[in-house]
Amino acid sequence: MSDISNFFSRMLESYPLFFEGLLLTLELTVVAILLGIVGGLVVAFFKLSNSRVLRAIAGVYITLIRGTPLIVQIFFFYFGLSELGISAYWCATIGLALHNSAYIAEIFRGSIQSIDHGQTEAGRSLGMSSLQVMRRIVLPQAFLRALPPLGNQFITCLKDSSLAAFISSSELFNIATAQGARTFEEMTYLLIVAVYYLVLVLIFQGIVHLLERKFSAGEERVKTYDRKKNHGKGQLAQ
Amino acid sequence: MIERKIMVKVSSLNKSFGDLHVLKDVDLQVAEKEVVVLIGSSGSGKSTLLRCLNFLEMKESGSIEIDGVQIEPKSTNLNVFRQNVGMVFQHFNLFPHKTVLENVIEAPVVVKKVPKDQAIAEARVLLEKVGLADKEAVYPNKLSGGQKQRVAIARALAMKPKVMLFDEPTSALDPELVGEVLVTMKDLAAEGMTMIVVTHEMGFAKEAADLVVYMHDGQIVEAGKPMDLFTAPKQERTRSFLQAIL
Ligand SMILES: Nc1ncnc2c1ncn2[C@@H]1O[C@H](COP(=O)(O)OP(=O)(O)OP(=O)(O)O)[C@@H](O)[C@H]1O
Ligand SMILES: [Mg+2]
Numbered sequence: 001m002s003d004i005s006n007f008f009s010r011m012l013e014s015y016p017l018f019f020e021g022l023l024l025t026l027e028l029t030v031v032a033i034l035l036g037i038v039g040g041l042v043v044a045f046f047k048l049s050n051s052r053v054l055r056a057i058a059g060v061y062i063t064l065i066r067g068t069p070l071i072v073q074i075f076f077f078y079f080g081l082s083e084l085g086i087s088a089y090w091c092a093t094i095g096l097a098l099h100n101s102a103y104i105a106e107i108f109r110g111s112i113q114s115i116d117h118g119q120t121e122a123g124r125s126l127g128m129s130s131l132q133v134m135r136r137i138v139l140p141q142a143f144l145r146a147l148p149p150l151g152n153q154f155i156t157c158l159k160d161s162s163l164a165a166f167i168s169s170s171e172l173f174n175i176a177t178a179q180g181a182r183t184f185e186e187m188t189y190l191l192i193v194a195v196y197y198l199v200l201v202l203i204f205q206g207i208v209h210l211l212e213r214k215f216s217a218g219e220e221r222v223k224t225y226d227r228k229k230n231h232g233k234g235q236l237a238q
Numbered sequence: 239m240i241e242r243k244i245m246v247k248v249s250s251l252n253k254s255f256g257d258l259h260v261l262k263d264v265d266l267q268v269a270e271k272e273v274v275v276l277i278g279s280s281g282s283g284k285s286t287l288l289r290c291l292n293f294l295e296m297k298e299s300g301s302i303e304i305d306g307v308q309i310e311p312k313s314t315n316l317n318v319f320r321q322n323v324g325m326v327f328q329h330f331n332l333f334p335h336k337t338v339l340e341n342v343i344e345a346p347v348v349v350k351k352v353p354k355d356q357a358i359a360e361a362r363v364l365l366e367k368v369g370l371a372d373k374e375a376v377y378p379n380k381l382s383g384g385q386k387q388r389v390a391i392a393r394a395l396a397m398k399p400k401v402m403l404f405d406e407p408t409s410a411l412d413p414e415l416v417g418e419v420l421v422t423m424k425d426l427a428a429e430g431m432t433m434i435v436v437t438h439e440m441g442f443a444k445e446a447a448d449l450v451v452y453m454h455d456g457q458i459v460e461a462g463k464p465m466d467l468f469t470a471p472k473q474e475r476t477r478s479f480l481q482a483i484l
Contacts, residue, residue, distance in 0.1 A: 121294055122331035122390075126345035126397055127321035136348060140335050 011192050014179060021175035022196060028089070028161045028171055032096035033104075033154050039097060040104025047109050058105065065102035071163050073099055078167040092164035092171075100157055107153065111146040112138060144215055151208035155201055162197070172196055242269040243306070245401055245432045246291065251300035253286055260286045262456040264300070268401075268449075271430040275443040275464070278453035279479060284436045287453070288403045291434070292323040305400050321349065324394030328406040330386040332378040332393070338365065339374035342393045350397070357396075364392040368422050384415030388422050395426075402426065404435040440484060444468065452476045 046058035065073070074095040081091045115138050123133035165174035176193035180186035246268040253261040260283045268274050276284045289295040291302060293309065293316050302309050309319055333341050342361035346352040352360075365371050368388040378386055387407055394402060404423065408416040420442050427433055427446045437443065443450050444464045451461040452475075460467065460476045468484075471477045 116331070118327060118329055118331035119333065122325075122327065122333070123345075124317075125292055125294060125320060125323075125325040126394070127317050127349045128345060129317050132348055136344070137333055144335070 007188055007191060010185065010188050011195070014189070014192065017175055017179070018172065018192065018196060021170060021172040022200070024089075024169070025158065025161050025171040025200075028093055028096060028164060028169070029154065029158045031093050032100055032161070033150075033157055035093070035097035036100030036104045036153075036157075037150070039101030040108055043101055043105035044108035044112065047105060048112060062102045062105060065099055070095070070099050070160055071166065074163055074167060088164075088167045088169045092161070092167060092169045096157060096161060096164070099160070100153060103153055103156075104150065107146050107149045108142065111142040111149075114145060115141050147215065148208055148212045151204065151211055155204050155208070158200055158204065159197060242271065244268070244303075245270045245272070245305055246434070247301075247303040248287075248291070249301045249303075251287070251290060251302065252298045253283075253290055253295060254298055260456050261290065261297075264456070264458055266451065266458065268432060268434060270432055272448045273427045273431075273433045273435065273446050274449045274451060275447040276434065276436045276451050276453060277438070277443070277479070277483075282453045283456040284453055285405050288325070288405050288434065288436060291401075291403060292320050292325055294325075317349070321345075321397050322400045324397060324399035324402040326387070326390050326394055326402065326404045326407050328409050330378075330383070330390045330410075332386055332390055334378050337375055337377055338370065338381070338389050341378070341389060342396050345393070346396050361392070361396060364395050365389075367425070368392045369418070382415055383411045384418045387411065387419045391419075391422055391426070401432045401434065404433065404437065406436050406438070408437065408439060438483065440468070452479060454479070 043058050043061060046054040047062075049055060074092060077095040077098075078088065078091045081094065082088065086094075119137050119141070120130075120133050123137045124130070128136070161171060162173035164171055165177060168174065170178075172193055176189045177186075180189040183189075244267055246266065248264055248266040251261050251264040251266075252259070264283075264287060266274075266287075276287065278284050286295055290297045291304075293311060296311055304319070304322060307314075309316075333344065336344060339358065339361055342364060343352075343354065343357040346357040346360070347354055362371065362374065365374055368391055370385060370388055370392070373381065373385065373389075378389065381389065391402075391407075407423070408419050411419065416439065420439060423433070423435070423442065424446050435442070435447075447464050449461055450464045450467045452459050452467065452471075452473075454475050460471060460473045462472075467476065468480060471480060
């Protein structure tokens, strides 16, 4: 039996196992990025605030997280939190979320600062409060600009989530090493898991490219309000 | 001439940016329904004066009264106050993520809590007035500069301000688009809006202004009726400035 056909038969027979790992990997990534977006937004606001103390707190946080390896952070939370009865899955998720929040904070800070100050002035000149301007004028535009880098951060996080294997969270990479150890075919299963990651990354890269194209082309939509019965709902036309 | 009530009253206004003294004891009175055109060379403080009037810049000393009410950042709710003072910017500053109609209804709905149906109805009247009724559903990036500026005017008018400030509203426009914006502004003046306009369009000043104010180096050098000021300026500085631009 050739190596190639062995690879494919192993891949076929192991796919139910890997499929479960894949779901867990995606779940870890999605939850970590969503929590990271919430945390990142808070840290970005700290970083942009007028208070020197808040800015300093955000600065230290970002430096600590970006200046230390993710695997150290994950083990840190594992040993710190598993004592409290928190599962390996949540230790990994929290570690990944905090790690990503520091990077996402910088993405948001950049995208908020990139919005022309004239937007804020126009809003204020109409009587909007600074909070209203932030929520209704600046953030919607900043979010759009942040989407492509957020997509890239998602892809990075997808690959980084493999480090959760080291605290025995049974995502993709953990399954690959376990299968390898069980069958003594480590290389085969490493190749298989590499294919899984590669396919996932390519899919999400495609999505990021689509996003970038859509937002660099500008708004092509036309949005009409029904003239007859105005229930105030915008309807997308065209 | 009938005595009109004073809508804007600026007394001994001073403003500095660091060491740069930009406004020096500026006094200015604008009566209700009056149109004042501010002229002056670059850096003379025209924009700063306008921006102090709606407190986008905070004055350092002096007093600002709008419609008889003295405005102080400490004691005035500036967000409420600014609803009385509309502003039109050189670079339009439309909200790009909102359609033309949404740009116009944004502040009435969010700030004044006007019911959305009513805000939409009022916005349509305004868009009709600035000649853009057919553009309500498009996004700003699909508009010409002149159209953008007319939407910006409608957006400011939607708050029903008592005073409108214009900071070089046609300076960023291609020459062939200047006219349509000036027509909109003249219509507004004819309807009795109180307006303070920074512009280099002397034709507009001659036609629509009640008062032309020449600023130099943070001070008001001379003010007068357009015909008087343009044909017989009293100050040497005014004369040389007018010679340079006319
Ligand atoms: N936010 C600011 N910080 C520091 N200096 C400023 C600021 N805004 C304006 N200035 C300075 O104040 C002076 C007056 O500026 P202002 O914008 O009021 O002039 P202007 O008459 O509107 O000129 P222009 O015709 O170029 O628009 C200039 O020297 C300008 O550089
Ligand atoms: Mg200016």
